Amino acid sequence: MKRLFRKALRILHPSPRLLTIATALFLAVPVFAQATGNSPWENAVGVLQQAFTSTIARGLSLVAIVVSGLTFAFAPSKPMSEIP
Numbered sequence: 001m002k003r004l005f006r007k008a009l010r011i012l013h014p015s016p017r018l019l020t021i022a023t024a025l026f027l028a029v030p031v032f033a034q035a036t037g038n039s040p041w042e043n044a045v046g047v048l049q050q051a052f053t054s055t056i057a058r059g060l061s062l063v064a065i066v067v068s069g070l071t072f073a074f075a076p077s078k079p080m081s082e083i084p
Helices: 002-012 016-034 040-052 055-073
Strands: none
Touching: none
């Protein structure tokens, strides 16, 4: 009877190590829940990705390429130190 009582007492009163592990897992649940894609950083990256891959961004990059090409084509062939 004493053995049965001691086994029941062990089951009903878990060790401090088990309580520590259970508490740590309970406190880690919000961290795991945040990793589902609702992070504000992921939303910000998504907005930036949309901004840099939109039609307007592609048009602006084309204009920048054309302007830099024209600047290179019509640049003086002399070094800047020789230009008055």
